[in-house]
Every structure is written in C-alpha cells, then in structure tokens.
Amino acid sequence: MADQALRKAPLAGRHGGSAGARVTPAAAATRLSLRAGEDAIGTLSLAFGLELPRRPKTSASVSGRHALWLGPDEWLLIDENGTDLMGIASGVSALHSATDVSHRNTAILVSGPDAAGAIASACPLDLGNTIFPVGAAARTVLGKIEIVLFRSGEEDYRVECWRSFSPYAFGLLAEGAEDAGL
Amino acid sequence: MLLIYCPYCEEERSELEFRHGGDAHIARPTNIADITDEEFQDYFFLRDNPKGLIFERWRHIHGCGRFFNAARDTVSDKFVMSYKAGEPKPNLSGEPTATEKTVETYEATEGTAK
Numbered sequence: 001m002a003d004q005a006l007r008k009a010p011l012a013g014r015h016g017g018s019a020g021a022r023v024t025p026a027a028a029a030t031r032l033s034l035r036a037g038e039d040a041i042g043t044l045s046l047a048f049g050l051e052l053p054r055r056p057k058t059s060a061s062v063s064g065r066h067a068l069w070l071g072p073d074e075w076l077l078i079d080e081n082g083t084d085l086m087g088i089a090s091g092v093s094a095l096h097s098a099t100d101v102s103h104r105n106t107a108i109l110v111s112g113p114d115a116a117g118a119i120a121s122a123c124p125l126d127l128g129n130t131i132f133p134v135g136a137a138a139r140t141v142l143g144k145i146e147i148v149l150f151r152s153g154e155e156d157y158r159v160e161c162w163r164s165f166s167p168y169a170f171g172l173l174a175e176g177a178e179d180a181g182l
Numbered sequence: 183m184l185l186i187y188c189p190y191c192e193e194e195r196s197e198l199e200f201r202h203g204g205d206a207h208i209a210r211p212t213n214i215a216d217i218t219d220e221e222f223q224d225y226f227f228l229r230d231n232p233k234g235l236i237f238e239r240w241r242h243i244h245g246c247g248r249f250f251n252a253a254r255d256t257v258s259d260k261f262v263m264s265y266k267a268g269e270p271k272p273n274l275s276g277e278p279t280a281t282e283k284t285v286e287t288y289e290a291t292e293g294t295a296k
C-alpha cells in the first residue's frame with residue numbers, strides 16, 4: 001500500500017478534438033469563489049494584484065491569475081501558478097466571502113480556429129468577436145451543465161466546470177470539435 | 183430560442199440560463215400574525231393567472247445569479263421588459279396585449295387549422 005494520497009486529475013490522460021479545435025484538460029490551478037460588496041472591491045483588488053472587474057462579462061488577468069466577473073458582487077479567481085489564493089484572502093480585513101473551489105472545478109481548454117464552433121455546439125452564448133471579445137467571461141450552460149466560459153485568446157477558450165461533470169463536458173466538447181471541423 | 187434581457191448582465195441571454203420565480207410584487211402583510219387563514223391563503227397561495235400581461239420574478243441562475251422582475255405576455259410569451267429587483271412596477275397600460283392569433287395551439291383556433 002502506498003502511504004501517501006495520490007492526486008488524480010479528473011480528466012487525466014484524455015485527449016480529443018479535431019484539426020480545427022483541440023480539446024485538452026487544463027493543468028491544475030487554484031480557484032477562489034469571491035463575493036464582496038462595492039466598498040471592499042478596492043482593498044481586495046490591491047491584495048490580489050489585479051483590478052476586480054465591475055462590468056458584466058469582463059475579466060482581469062495578470063501573469064496567470066484571472067478574475068472573472070460572474071455577478072454584480074461575485075467573481076471567480078483562477079491562479080494557474082497555484083498560488084494560495086485563500087491565504088491572500090484571509091489577510092484582507094474588508095468584509096468579503098471567499099471559498100476555495102480549486103478542487104470543485106476543473107477546466108478544459110478549447111483552442112484552434114474552430115474552437116468557438118466546438119463550444120457553440122452545446123452553449124447558447126453568443127461567441128461573436130464584438131459581443132464576446134478576448135478577455136470576456138461568463139457563467140452559462142453547456143448542454144445540461146453549468147460552466148464558466150473564459151476567452152483567453154483569439155482562438156483560445158477555457159471552460160470551467162464542476163469536477164464530477166467534467167467527463168460529460170469533455171465528451172460534449174470533443175464531439176463538438178469534430179462536428180465544427182466538418 | 184427565447185431570449186430574455188437580464189438587467190444585471192445588460193444583455194439578452196438564452197432562456198436556458200433562467201428560472202421562473204413566480205409572480206412579482208406580492209407584498210407580505212406587515213401584520214402576518216394577525217390576519218385570518220383566508221387572508222393568509224389569498225396572500226400565500228392564490229395568484230391571478232391572467233391572460234395577457236403579467237409581472238413575474240425571474241432568476242438568471244446560470245448567469246449572474248440575480249433575481250429580477252420581468253413583464254411578460256402569457257399568450258405570446260413575449261417579454262415586454264425586464265427591470266432590477268426592488269424597482270417599482272412599471273406602468274405598461276399603453277402596451278398592446280396579444281390576441282389568440284399569436285398562438286398556434288390555442289384551443290379555439292384548432293378547429294380552423296388545416
């Protein structure tokens with residue numbers, strides 16, 4: 001028996017997609033579900049080193065750390081470098097609520113010229129360049145599950161979903177990628 | 183696909199992201215302990231179920247998560263307008279109400295369907 005717990009990524013080893021849209025599991029990251037009122041935004045922005053977005057469907061990114069606007073007082077923070085976001089949040093005295101959701105969520109990266117088409121196969125969100133530009137983010141649905149969609153590049157999207165739903169999301173996106181390439 | 187305008191996201195989003203939340207502007211009696219069972223029943227259970235314009239609560243549950251109010255036509259399913267929770271009920275008396283002609287499965291027109 002191994003005397004230590006092994007970290008098992010929910011989508012480890014999976015691959016899929018098509019020539020036009022690659023679908024790959026994202027590397028592990030730390031995530032924070034953050035809720036705060038208007039008067040705490042300034043203090044929290046300073047602590048996390050990025051300006052928490054206040055406009056719908058926008059995000060802020062600084063060297064691998066992203067803050068996505070989910071609602072008028074709600075953000076999803078993602079740190080791809082694995083920084084302890086809870087540690088930062090606990091040092092802020094301004095009234096806020098922070099929950100570590102690093103292991104609740106996992107992410108799927110969809111990239112390539114047909115990436116938007118692959119996602120649109122199951123997502124009702126308008127992914128046009130003017131209405132969902134690079135940096136846009138929104139909580140929405142993918143098939144029968146809820147996701148947070150983040151456009152990280154011209155042809156790159158990050159689909160954040162719950163860990164237990166991730167095989168479903170991955171299958172749907174892989175299928176969508178094949179269809180989008182036809 | 184039915185599109186619903188979310189006043190918090192400030193754009194139209196798919197109906198798949200929303201949940202219906204019942205009638206809007208139902209005021210809870212301030213003397214809730216004193217009212218009779220009949221009055222409580224009126225407040226708690228009984229709704230008008232109008233044909234035409236209705237004011238409802240909706241929740242953008244798979245989006246920003248917020249409750250808001252919307253005016254909808256129950257015949258045509260048209261969303262006349264939506265506004266943030268807590269804002270006063272808008273006066274839409276000038277708004278034309280839909281007729282049976284706008285609905286395809288209304289019982290009275292079934293006989294004439296070809």
